[in-house]
Amino acid sequence: xxxxxxxxxxxxxxxxxxxxxxxxxxVEKSYGTEDLVIVGxxxxxVHLAKRIAREIESIEKKExxxxxxxxxxxxxxxxxxxxQPLVKETRIPFDxxxxxxxLVDDVLFAGRTVRAALDELIDFGRPKVIKLAVLIDRGxxxxxxxxxxxxxxxxxxxxxxxxxxxxxxxGEDSVVLK
Amino acid sequence: MRLKNKDLLGLEYLDRExxxxxxxxxxxxKELFTRSVKxxxxxxxxxxxxxxxxxxxxxxxxxxxxxxxxxxxxxxxxASTSSVAKGESLIDTAKTLEAMKADFVVIRHSMAGxxxxxxxxxxxxxxxAGDGTHEHPTQGLLDMFTIxxxxxxxxxxxxxxxxxILHSRVARSNIWGLNKMGAKVYxxxxxxxIPPRIEQMGVKIFxxxxxxxDELDVINILRIQMERQKENLFPSLREYNEIFGVTDExxxxxxxxxxxxxxxxxxxxxxxxxxxxxxxxxxxTEQVTNGIAVRMAVLYLLAGGDKRGMKx
Amino acid sequence: xxxxIRNGRAVDPKNKxxxxxxxxxxxxxIVKIGESPKFRPGDVTRSTITIDATGKxxxxxxxxxxxxxxxxxxxxxxxxxxxxxxxxxxxxxxxxCMPNTQPVVDSVSGVKFILTTASxxxxxxxxxxxxxTKGRKxxxxxxxxxxxxxxxxxxSDDGKPVMNAQIMRRALEYAKMFNLPVIxxxxxxxxxxxxxxxxxxxxxxxxxxxxxxxxxxxxxxxxIALAELTGGKLHLAHITTRGSVELVRQAKKKRIKxxxxxxxxxxxLSEEDVRGYDTNTKINPPLRTKDDIxxxxxxxxxxxxxxxxxxxxxxxxxxxxLEYNMAPFGIIGLETMVPLIITNLVGKKILNLNQAxxxxxxxxANILGLEKGALSIGSDADLTIIDLNLKKKIDxxxxxxxxxxxxxxxxxxxxxxxxxVGGKMVMEDGKLV
Numbered sequence: 001x002x003x004x005x006x007x008x009x010x011x012x013x014x015x016x017x018x019x020x021x022x023x024x025x026x027v028e029k030s031y032g033t034e035d036l037v038i039v040g041x042x043x044x045x046v047h048l049a050k051r052i053a054r055e056i057e058s059i060e061k062k063e064x065x066x067x068x069x070x071x072x073x074x075x076x077x078x079x080x081x082x083x084q085p086l087v088k089e090t091r092i093p094f095d096x097x098x099x100x101x102x103l104v105d106d107v108l109f110a111g112r113t114v115r116a117a118l119d120e121l122i123d124f125g126r127p128k129v130i131k132l133a134v135l136i137d138r139g140x141x142x143x144x145x146x147x148x149x150x151x152x153x154x155x156x157x158x159x160x161x162x163x164x165x166x167x168x169x170x171g172e173d174s175v176v177l178k
Numbered sequence: 179m180r181l182k183n184k185d186l187l188g189l190e191y192l193d194r195e196x197x198x199x200x201x202x203x204x205x206x207x208k209e210l211f212t213r214s215v216k217x218x219x220x221x222x223x224x225x226x227x228x229x230x231x232x233x234x235x236x237x238x239x240x241x242x243x244x245x246x247x248x249x250x251x252x253x254x255x256x257a258s259t260s261s262v263a264k265g266e267s268l269i270d271t272a273k274t275l276e277a278m279k280a281d282f283v284v285i286r287h288s289m290a291g292x293x294x295x296x297x298x299x300x301x302x303x304x305x306x307a308g309d310g311t312h313e314h315p316t317q318g319l320l321d322m323f324t325i326x327x328x329x330x331x332x333x334x335x336x337x338x339x340x341x342x343i344l345h346s347r348v349a350r351s352n353i354w355g356l357n358k359m360g361a362k363v364y365x366x367x368x369x370x371x372i373p374p375r376i377e378q379m380g381v382k383i384f385x386x387x388x389x390x391x392d393e394l395d396v397i398n399i400l401r402i403q404m405e406r407q408k409e410n411l412f413p414s415l416r417e418y419n420e421i422f423g424v425t426d427e428x429x430x431x432x433x434x435x436x437x438x439x440x441x442x443x444x445x446x447x448x449x450x451x452x453x454x455x456x457x458x459x460x461x462x463t464e465q466v467t468n469g470i471a472v473r474m475a476v477l478y479l480l481a482g483g484d485k486r487g488m489k490x
Numbered sequence: 491x492x493x494x495i496r497n498g499r500a501v502d503p504k505n506k507x508x509x510x511x512x513x514x515x516x517x518x519x520i521v522k523i524g525e526s527p528k529f530r531p532g533d534v535t536r537s538t539i540t541i542d543a544t545g546k547x548x549x550x551x552x553x554x555x556x557x558x559x560x561x562x563x564x565x566x567x568x569x570x571x572x573x574x575x576x577x578x579x580x581x582x583x584x585x586x587c588m589p590n591t592q593p594v595v596d597s598v599s600g601v602k603f604i605l606t607t608a609s610x611x612x613x614x615x616x617x618x619x620x621x622x623t624k625g626r627k628x629x630x631x632x633x634x635x636x637x638x639x640x641x642x643x644x645x646s647d648d649g650k651p652v653m654n655a656q657i658m659r660r661a662l663e664y665a666k667m668f669n670l671p672v673i674x675x676x677x678x679x680x681x682x683x684x685x686x687x688x689x690x691x692x693x694x695x696x697x698x699x700x701x702x703x704x705x706x707x708x709x710x711x712x713x714i715a716l717a718e719l720t721g722g723k724l725h726l727a728h729i730t731t732r733g734s735v736e737l738v739r740q741a742k743k744k745r746i747k748x749x750x751x752x753x754x755x756x757x758x759l760s761e762e763d764v765r766g767y768d769t770n771t772k773i774n775p776p777l778r779t780k781d782d783i784x785x786x787x788x789x790x791x792x793x794x795x796x797x798x799x800x801x802x803x804x805x806x807x808x809x810x811x812l813e814y815n816m817a818p819f820g821i822i823g824l825e826t827m828v829p830l831i832i833t834n835l836v837g838k839k840i841l842n843l844n845q846a847x848x849x850x851x852x853x854x855a856n857i858l859g860l861e862k863g864a865l866s867i868g869s870d871a872d873l874t875i876i877d878l879n880l881k882k883k884i885d886x887x888x889x890x891x892x893x894x895x896x897x898x899x900x901x902x903x904x905x906x907x908x909x910x911v912g913g914k915m916v917m918e919d920g921k922l923v
Binding site (some may be wrong): 190267268269287288289291292294295309310311312313349350373374375376378379 | 501689690691693694695696697698700766767808811812813814815816
């Protein structure tokens, strides 16, 4: 088998204006920033959440609270994964009850991470609504979960790997297929 | 990174990386306690048996809360209510628990080595909650977590363990753990309560607390048991108090940021004065909170530990 | 009935024989020893049973002067029948059984019971040891003289020391009349109480209560002093420490009548083996340190330690499968003693074969006053054939009723392959007949 070379899906520019577009969509669909909070899923979802919040702030001139969610303890495969991921910080320094929560992750795939995130969020309170924003939707869902805000739809096969690189974590902004 | 063994029998058997992993993992667990829902689901459907051959409300409730906050089902077996009283052997009890498909057995026993017997008999993960005068690894871990959280490091710190070292499993676990993490450990107590050849564990022995009090970063005070006096290990409690009791007077020469620890339960006025226990340097109640977080981390990590790992 | 053992290397320390010979046995006695051509026609006839011992060692029947047979009282652990089978399996033709049975062998009836049962059910020679004090309580002397007449070969409260020095003094004095050895279990109970292993770094780490070496050495010193005082015949059971070896060495230099023994586990295992809390390492006196092992080896080599004994102490699995503190002391040893000596002493050149065999033949025979332990014309035809090159892994199959051995799983070299008691083959090719 010829190994496919890394293929670029998005570059830094594209990521930048995609996040801008998503911020506009979120504001539009949420009728402003009232009761709006953004929660990113560790690790890259948190960085994306912060970027989206900054964009919204520059549009609306209002601060949007951002939280971080680590879903490790809510995974459905704790027994079977070869290496236990380190449990990271969950920090939601505000009450989410009756809030409009936008959950942010980098890649939407099987949907299991989002399922875990929903369970965990609900342990923090009862939001009015939870919406899902992802940078890449690569398809292949295993659970009935769909995003509300998508950066790019990019259908893939199970063997492939979609890597989102962000400056805060990886030194550069790019999305590549491996 | 994961634990190498299915069991936690003692800190002697863990390496530095494993201890670090447990401490790092305990941190997010402690954070959970600030939420209104303190429970997370990773051990959902798992059964944790608390097999206590020795009464210990403190350790038992800490493990029980830890297991419940991880969503495990908890079964309490204590010596007074179980077949233990009828003379069933530990191995038979172990086999019964195996047949009931227990996933974890947390054992407290008055005799050293009892957890080892369980670990080689059954496939459940065994957690030693204190065995005789051997080890009490989760106490050692929670003590280290408390120090690490307060001081930001363990390496290079000077820690004194004061009291009945001879009969103390807490002391042994602390010595193993702290040594592995690069701390300097002193043991202080009456010569009759210092176990033979303990300096080979990498500690220094002192019979005079005042000699080292000014250089200590942490002082961990052990409970002195009344019955030791009857065994003629020291002449009287008042003499013990005068020579080894930790009082404000004695702490005058200590560093301002000295941490005062005690695994509890305390004998106020004997090994520790009330004002020291309640004082600004004391982290005794925090140790209790940290105990739950550390035990959650241990149970959680053992669930993913290597089941094929070497049995001890 | 005639039996001839051909082509074996006879090793008999008493008669200073170490050469290839044929041995002719008739009616339970050794009648001829020599090279086969010297046998006259008629010596070996068609009905003579021939045993080919080519490449093997033929020794006087081995003697274990320290065994626990458990009968009467604990026939679930061992009986005279099963214990003597274990002995035959282990190459022993004579064993001495300790009196700590239930009831204690402290009177003629107990001695007679053992001798009668052994003659009916035993397959090797059994020599009872009577107790020093009534009920082994350490308070009043037992009827030592009457037991002597009934057949005891020594007295001992084994398992317990005689704590009262005055009583020990009287025992040594009194037993002197009968030339009986007083076999002393050296342990100062005030120092050892509650202890389950050697006191030291390992006991500290394991959180187990230690027994200091001094608990043994204090009593070794006391008993030597009493032997000097009384002129009695003192034999120190299972000594385990450097200090004890040195005390005995000095006493012997002063020509005090003292002999002593150790057991294979004391030079084969150390306190390190207690890690893991295997209760088959719980033995009294406890397993000591590498330094003590070294001293025991020196003592064995220079003759300070006269004998090696099994201290065979059978216990059931249900008794041993317990927490370390709760399990009883003791391990079985009859069936692993010879290979442990061959592997760990002869194999490592600590003893030569002659020295090793002497510690199981002529030396115990001399201490006990037995007409055994030599390949002499006219002597009882008790012989053991050993294959020095036979390698085996110790498995769970023992002739003893109990299986409490720490040596299971260990590969050893040098096993007895035949045991002959009074001209009768009781073990052949490693199997009981």
